[in-house]
Amino acid sequence: xxxxxxxxxxxxxxxxxxxxxxxxxxxxxxxxxxxxxxxxxxxxxxxxxxxxxxxxxxxxxxxxxxxxxxxxxxxxxxxxxxxxxxxxxxxxxxxxxxxxxxxxxxxxxxxxxxxxxxxxxxxxxxxxxxxxxxxxxxxxxxxxxxxxxxxxxxxxxxxxxxxxxxxxxxxxxxxxxxxxxxxxxxxxxxxxxxxxxxxxxxxxxxxxxxxxxxxxxxxxxxxxxxxxxxxxxxxxxxxxxxxxxxxxxxxxxxxxxxxxxxxxxxxxxxxxxxxxxxxxxxxxxxxxxxxxxxxxxxxxxxxxxxxxxxxxxxxxxxxxxxxxxxxxxxxxxxxxxxxxxxxxxxxxxxxxxxxxxxxxxxxxxxxxxxxxxxxxxxxxxxxxxxxxxxxxxxxxxxxxxxxxxxxxxxxxxxxxx
Amino acid sequence: xxxxxxxxxxxxxxxxxxxxxxxxxxxxxxxxxxxxxxxxxxxxxxxxxxxxxxxxxxxxxxxxxxxxxxxxxxxxxxxxxxxxxxxxxxxxxxxxxxxxxxxxxxxxxxxxxxxxxxxxxxxxxxxxxxxxxxxxxxxxxxxxxxxxxxxxxxxxxxxxxxxxxxxxxxxxxxxxxxxxxxxxxxxxxxxxxxxxxxxxxxxxxxxxxxxxxxxxxxxxxxxxxxxxxxxxxxxxxxxxxxxxxxxxxxxxxxxxxxxxxxxxxxxxxxxxxxxxxxxxxxxxxxxxxxxxxxxxxxxxxxxxxxxxxxxxxxxxxxxxxxxxxxxxxxxxxxxxxxxxxxxxxxxxxxxxxxxxxxxxxxxxxxxxxxxxxxxxxxxxxxxxxxxxxxxxxxxxxxxxxxxxxxxxxxxxxxxxxxxxx
Numbered sequence: 001x002x003x004x005x006x007x008x009x010x011x012x013x014x015x016x017x018x019x020x021x022x023x024x025x026x027x028x029x030x031x032x033x034x035x036x037x038x039x040x041x042x043x044x045x046x047x048x049x050x051x052x053x054x055x056x057x058x059x060x061x062x063x064x065x066x067x068x069x070x071x072x073x074x075x076x077x078x079x080x081x082x083x084x085x086x087x088x089x090x091x092x093x094x095x096x097x098x099x100x101x102x103x104x105x106x107x108x109x110x111x112x113x114x115x116x117x118x119x120x121x122x123x124x125x126x127x128x129x130x131x132x133x134x135x136x137x138x139x140x141x142x143x144x145x146x147x148x149x150x151x152x153x154x155x156x157x158x159x160x161x162x163x164x165x166x167x168x169x170x171x172x173x174x175x176x177x178x179x180x181x182x183x184x185x186x187x188x189x190x191x192x193x194x195x196x197x198x199x200x201x202x203x204x205x206x207x208x209x210x211x212x213x214x215x216x217x218x219x220x221x222x223x224x225x226x227x228x229x230x231x232x233x234x235x236x237x238x239x240x241x242x243x244x245x246x247x248x249x250x251x252x253x254x255x256x257x258x259x260x261x262x263x264x265x266x267x268x269x270x271x272x273x274x275x276x277x278x279x280x281x282x283x284x285x286x287x288x289x290x291x292x293x294x295x296x297x298x299x300x301x302x303x304x305x306x307x308x309x310x311x312x313x314x315x316x317x318x319x320x321x322x323x324x325x326x327x328x329x330x331x332x333x334x335x336x337x338x339x340x341x342x343x344x345x346x347x348x349x350x351x352x353x354x355x356x357x358x359x360x361x362x363x364x365x366x367x368x369x370x371x372x373x374x375x376x377x378x379x380x381x382x383x384x385x386x387x388x389x390x391x392x393x394x395x396x397x398x399x400x401x402x403x404x405x406x407x408x409x410x411x412x413x414x415x416x417x
Numbered sequence: 418x419x420x421x422x423x424x425x426x427x428x429x430x431x432x433x434x435x436x437x438x439x440x441x442x443x444x445x446x447x448x449x450x451x452x453x454x455x456x457x458x459x460x461x462x463x464x465x466x467x468x469x470x471x472x473x474x475x476x477x478x479x480x481x482x483x484x485x486x487x488x489x490x491x492x493x494x495x496x497x498x499x500x501x502x503x504x505x506x507x508x509x510x511x512x513x514x515x516x517x518x519x520x521x522x523x524x525x526x527x528x529x530x531x532x533x534x535x536x537x538x539x540x541x542x543x544x545x546x547x548x549x550x551x552x553x554x555x556x557x558x559x560x561x562x563x564x565x566x567x568x569x570x571x572x573x574x575x576x577x578x579x580x581x582x583x584x585x586x587x588x589x590x591x592x593x594x595x596x597x598x599x600x601x602x603x604x605x606x607x608x609x610x611x612x613x614x615x616x617x618x619x620x621x622x623x624x625x626x627x628x629x630x631x632x633x634x635x636x637x638x639x640x641x642x643x644x645x646x647x648x649x650x651x652x653x654x655x656x657x658x659x660x661x662x663x664x665x666x667x668x669x670x671x672x673x674x675x676x677x678x679x680x681x682x683x684x685x686x687x688x689x690x691x692x693x694x695x696x697x698x699x700x701x702x703x704x705x706x707x708x709x710x711x712x713x714x715x716x717x718x719x720x721x722x723x724x725x726x727x728x729x730x731x732x733x734x735x736x737x738x739x740x741x742x743x744x745x746x747x748x749x750x751x752x753x754x755x756x757x758x759x760x761x762x763x764x765x766x767x768x769x770x771x772x773x774x775x776x777x778x779x780x781x782x783x784x785x786x787x788x789x790x791x792x793x794x795x796x797x798x799x800x801x802x803x804x805x806x807x808x809x810x811x812x813x814x815x816x817x818x819x820x821x822x823x824x825x826x827x828x829x830x831x832x833x834x835x836x837x838x
Contacts, residue, residue: 076558087656091656108562110561113534145675238505257563260678267500
């Protein structure tokens with residue numbers, strides 16, 4: 001993969017950092033990747049190769065590129081970190097992922113000495129990022145180098161991030177407007193950033209489990225004339241730190257000498273975070289967790305994330321105050337219709353006791369049922385149930401003859417039908 | 418637990434930062450905890466409460482203290498970090514460890530450095546991990562890069578002179594310091610000696626290894642925080658073999674504060690990668706100190722597991738014959754047979770040696786490694802109840818309510834009584 005022609009230019013009332021990215025060892029289209037901000041923020045853009053090197057390395061690893069080549073000097077700290085991050089991803093997910101060679105100009109890219117640190121956080125309007133902003137305001141005095149001064153809202157990540165979804169511009173504008181109020185209340189400046197970096201590989205599963213930390217970090221690198229430290233709010237907590245695309249073992253590796261990436265909030269459970277957010281009225285009014293990008297609202301109230309968050313709000317007695325959810329009613333059928341990913345089960349388990357203590361017996365019953373189904377499915381996938389024991393026995397002692405017989409019978413039955 | 422009376426003073430030719438630590442909820446003696454360095458590096462010391470807070474928090478947690486109280490303001494970044502680190506330790510080592518409440522003076526931003534310029538240091542012991550970190554840093558960072566290591570911190574009181582009431586092993590420390598100084602000179606860094614008794618807060622060896630040593634190293638870094646912005650702790654593990662350990666990429670960074678970053682370094686290199694790097698840097702190779710026995714007349718005893726492991730690694734790379742840091746320049750079958758593989762990390766390290774030793778036709782050593790590894794895996798399968806005995810035990814517990822086990826215990830007691838009677 002080659003990263004070339006890095007430039008900052010003015011396009012109408014916006015400033016854009018861009019580079020062309022060409023794949024060398026796989027048949028994927030060349031693209032011009034960009035990061036764009038409105039004119040008042042133009043000076044924040046840095047013509048740094050790091051903004052492209054971080055996401056390109058992870059995407060290149062996935063698609064078996066031998067190298068990532070950039071004809072500029074890079075920071076050795078970032079190079080070291082990227083090699084470590086790739087090592088983690090290869091170790092978590094295995095082949096065909098393999099280490100990618102990073103080729104850059106000899107010598108090191110040196111950071112300019114800064115007069116002061118400048119912290120920013122990503123702000124999507126979700127529970128994690130609002131909790132990070134809130135705890136930072138409560139815990140850190142304003143003169144502390146980690147006190148958040150800017151909030152970044154990204155167009156091209158969860159909103160308008162894939163070719164399938166389209167640009168979803170209206171939803172992004174609505175989101176940015178609502179978050180501007182939240183940022184102002186926190187005495188921060190909201191900086192909307194438009195990017196197509198996710199299009200390097202917009203597969204949702206890849207983004208979720210491998211790519212998202214690199215994408216988010218790349219935005220901060222693009223703005224590193226301003227930002228020296230970026231908070232990435234954690235999705236998980238210390239009890240469940242399985243492989244994920246944004247992770248305390250990954251994100252800090254996307255740092256350079258000029259920009260530090262911090263994975264924040266790992267000490268809080270999801271309910272802890274929601275309780276923190278719920279004590280901040282303006283945040284609760286502007287909470288946006290929805291993955292469906294609805295036409296006229298912040299949240300659809302029907303997707304898994306909406307249902308989960310509404311349940312959580314109900315569990316802490318705050319659903320009625322959450323004006324960004326139009327419906328306050330959750331039906332057990334909505335819960336029963338959910339198919340939970342392995343990493344989502346804990347969120348629902350955490351809700352059972354508080355909902356039970358508030359007397360929501362029907363919802364608790366539905367929750368127990370959906371959690372149990374998910375655990376059964378996981379046990380089946382990991383061959384921990386009795387069927388798994390038979391499968392292992394078959395493989396180990398019978399040369400998989402039971403499996404082969406079953407396959408033969410099944411294909412014959414299918415033919416007959 | 419209370420931390421009080423933090424002060425910096427001159428003691429003879431040394432400068433000392435100290436504080437009194439008093440236990441409140443368990444019957445342990447109060448202690449004056451200190452960090453001491455020579456006059457040359459005395460300006461690095463300051464009345465920094467973070468050094469004592471980081472040092473005390475995990476011993477306090479282990480012994481059931483309800484709080485760590487100190488009268489000084491602390492950095493909110495450190496407070497958040499310590500709260501997170503305690504949660505990880507509890508998740509790894511069991512719910513009997515309750516996170517400790519931190520009671521400090523006003524929470525604010527207290528700077529212990531008067532500049533934003535970065536100055537990076539590395540903890541050096543002379544072992545494989547820290548030597549490899551220094552080596553990789555010298556290769557990858559130009560001297561004017563802020564991540565380029567400028568100082569090495571060599572600590573007395575951790576692996577040398579650690580045990581309360583035991584031999585201070587000052588001779589061994591000074592000998593190692595002299596040799597490390599030659600490495601430091603060649604690497605263009607200054608060597609900062611630091612003497613501390615912080616490990617005496619709880620010198621239990623498993624606690625030190627599995628929980629405490631990252632925090633203790635970070636505490637030493639805070640003691641010297643006037644001099645450094647970034648301090649590197651060299652990783653023991655590589656990423657694929659990482660497991661809960663006292664110094665860990667999920668712990669060490671949380672011991673940092675607003676003006677001191679603690680970084681866990683070298684996770685991307687396997688042990689053999691590290692030994693290879695060092696073997697290509699002669700001065701580091703000749704001054705390696707990996708031994709845990711601290712012999713009185715040499716850097717390495719040549720017979721403990723760590724010595725044997727490192728000698729075998731150097732042998733596998735064809736570099737042992739040119740290394741004078743060990744008493745012999747070969748590894749015999751008998752020597753390798755004298756060690757035991759007792760954990761997953763050791764097993765991976767020895768497995769990594771099978772291929773290079775095979776290519777050197779040292780099948781005698783390969784056979785020993787295979788046998789030791791198989792023995793370790795049998796033991797592990799037994800401990801984790803994955804072998805046939807484990808299957809019987811699980812069956813017994815699940816369906817017979819431990820009936821077989823109780824019968825076995827009763828029969829064993831009868832037999833023991835008969836034998837003794």
